[in-house]
Amino acid sequence: MKKIYLDQASTSFPKAPGTAEAVYDYLSRSPVNVNRGGYDAAYSVEEQIFDTREQLRRLFGFSSGKGKNVIFTGNITASLNYILKGILKPGDHVLVTAMEHNAVMRPLTQLKKTGVTFDRIPCLPDGSLLLAEAEALLRPETRFLVCLHASNVCGTLMPVQEIGDFCRKHGLLFILDTAQTAGVLPLDMEALHIDALAFTGHKGLRGPQGIGGFLIRDALAQEMVPLISGGTGSISHTEEIPDFLPDRFEPGTPNIPGILGLHAALTHLEKISAEEIFCREMELTEYFLKGIQKLDPQETSLRLIGKKTAKDRCAVVSLQTPGMDMAEAAYLLDSRYGIMTRVGLHCAPSAHKTLGTYPEGTIRFSFGPENTKEELDAALAALAEITGICTRKEYAHGI
16 A cells, blocks of 8 residues: 655655765764864764854844854754743743744743743634734733644644734843754745744655754843753863854754754755745645635535645645544545554644633644645545545545
8 A cells, every 4th residue: 555644744754865865974984073073074974064044044034143152952842942941930920822832831831830821822723813802911021922833733833924023112032943844945044033943854845753952042042041051062171061053052062963953954955945835835835725626615524623724834645534533534434545644632722722622622734845835735635535425436436
């Protein structure tokens, strides 16, 4: 049975050309450490890591501090923890959206026990942000607004330009989670007034798992308290934490294979552009959305969650199967038809409560640039068959 991978929001597949080779070459030919070896092989790897920082700086339109302001972590969750827990103090207040992932909400809930507070800016049932209602939530102690760029549940985009302008107007810091959009949607930290941007390498950037990071402005970095400390290979004569970037937030041996794999993925991305990938993914998304609505216009067997068109969204589509258990539907999609999806709450209970899909969750389909309309047709036909709308043969004949 041919497998069809429609879980790109979880991690991308296939990875960008050259990614696996870069990881293999490093591990098999010259797995040296960095900042700890005084020889050419170590210096060569250090240069590639520096170049990766510069690639990310250019990708996200960040002119402040150059590559040193790009900090590598294990993933975007670690990045957000570094930022939130490194900045917030008892008495501080934060604004979030009602669509946030637990990568933001769990650290904030943990910090709430120390005296940090937060409010959720309401969203419509399709995930759209009601930014005008944020004004009433502001307090003198509000430090910043942190939010995702796109929902990992239904794909709805947040109006980041308007959010950035709002933060600038009210003197707030703006922290952006780009888990679903980095490498797919153009981002310009300067134009959007973003103070810190968290990214992961294994989704839209199409790099390996286990590598992520954040870009941060100097002023914010100076007030951040490092969550982890240790050897950096620099100023080893002292037991104090370095006060300069990136060393201040990068103790220990970094994930060098991951960084070099990400370097290869970013090199490929520079050849084709995020805009080209986004257009391709939106073409697939629109095709799938229209297919669902054509199959079941009354939404009796297949209920679309979130926006019904490809406008103001990314390539993530969630639906429910009112007539059958969704876990069973996802199991059948995989076991009978080879179609891989994700079912459940997607680590985002706040989003599901906003969308009206809590606690049952949804089945999520997410697409990448390598997916095809033929694969989407196979998924639509399978959905039609398991929910009793029609058989695959009838679907193929346009019934």
